[in-house]
Amino acid sequence: MNGIYLLRAVATCLALVGVLLRANCAGAEEPASRSNLEQRLAAYYALPKEFVEDSGNYRSPLSLAGGRRVQSASQWQHRRVEILASWHRRLGAWPPLLDKPTVERLQSLERDGYLQHQVRVQVSAAGQMVDGYILMPLGNGPFPAVLVPFYEPLTSIGEGKKGQGTHDYGLQLVRRGFVTLSIGTPGALESIGVDTRKALVDAGEKERRQPLTLLAYVAANCHTALAQMPEVDPQRIGIIGLSYGGKWSMFASCLHDKFACAVWSDPGIVFNEQNANVNYWEPWYLGYDAAVRRKPGIPSPDNPRTGLYKEMIDAGDDLVDLHALMAPRPVLVSGGTEDPPRNWRALQHLVEINRLLGYERRVAMTARSTHIPTAKALELELSFLEYWLKPE
Secondary structure, three states, rough: OOHHHHHHHHOOOOOOOHHHHHHOOOOOOOOOOOHHHHHHHHHHHOOOOHHOOOOOOOOOOOEOHHHHHHHHHHHHHHHHHHHHHHHHHHHHOOOOOOOOOOOOEEEEEOOOOOEEEEEEEEEOOOOEEEEEEEEEOOOOEEEEEEEOOOOOOOOOHOOOOOOOEEEEHHHHHOOOOEEEEEOOOOOOOOHHHOHHHHHHHHHHHOOOOOOHHHHHHHHHHHHHHHHHOOOEEEEEEEEEOOOHHHHHHHHHHHHHHOOEEEEEEEEOOOOOOOOOOOOOOOOOOOOOOOOOOOOOOOOOOOEOOHHHHHHHHHHHOOOHHHOOOOOOOOOOEEEEOOOOOOHHHHHHHHHHHHHHHOOOEEEEEEEEEOOOHHHHHHHHHHHHHHHHOOOO
16 A cells, blocks of 8 residues: 555656646747647638629739730749839838848846847948847747837837737747847837827938838848847748738838748728728828828818829729738738728739749638737737748
8 A cells, every 4th residue: 555655646746846847837838739720720711702703993913014914923923023113113212221230239138938138220221220129938049030010119028008918929929939029110219209100200201201111121121130140040030010010010021022921910901091090191101292291181182192192092003912022921911990801802812823823821811800909819810920930
């Protein structure tokens, strides 16, 4: 009988050790298997039945002059060059990207299962810096990485007034084994009363470019800053953002093809003047006009469209050919109040391009009834990045 009691005591001790180990690792999420992630995401690559034969009134990026269409992958590469050049011409050409952006580490702390570095990242040749935080898992890399742009970086690392458990992407992802760089708008510090919108308008006027391309350029240089870190796998860097951060992520990932994949969380992926929050007409997005300063708000006869937004509406253009630049890289549109399921009509064109290139299941879309991600929506966003960025 003494032997039996001894075995029971040993078993009890082992169980207690297991509990303690799990408690000590509470800062890290248990990794999901690749097959589980694939099953979790499978339904969201499927086009809803009501849109199977409805791709909207959007002009196909595969359409060429004279009614011809792109018929092959090689033809698409030529067409892609044309589309990218067109967008840079519309938005304002980028200066050369930085070869080695400076990353200044201001303060470092060890958190529960990761390191937190407060940083300033160089984002222009003139020395402009953007404030942010790098969160880095403990252990040996290289790790996959994700750039998280937002109004300010504290929300993204779980230290802002809002966003905890809904869009604190930097924090959520480091717990899953990613290096994350969370940044805010250059020149805008909302915590001390400098409005993001004013900072973007001022930057647009100074640079004579649409503000969204300035943000995309910042993100591209932040990608390089991440890629040069020895702890980061340079081939596995993604980007994610909500709302304003979603617009920033969309333009950045489309215009800079070194982002391996992207999550655009409810940015409004196409123009919609029925929704005041899909506000590409504003001067801090695509409505910058050197000759006219319009009032904020939905365009009207008394407050007409301006800038590139006006030019595109007048020409019957939208953002579908911008989306096309993502192919064949994976993208998830995490849809809410600004991106309802009907926006699948626009995404069908991207699906068609991926299919031409020989790829399926590269475009996904989820739906929720809120703008801020629900727990389910957040889990799908994070799962998408895990599936596409973590090694098999």
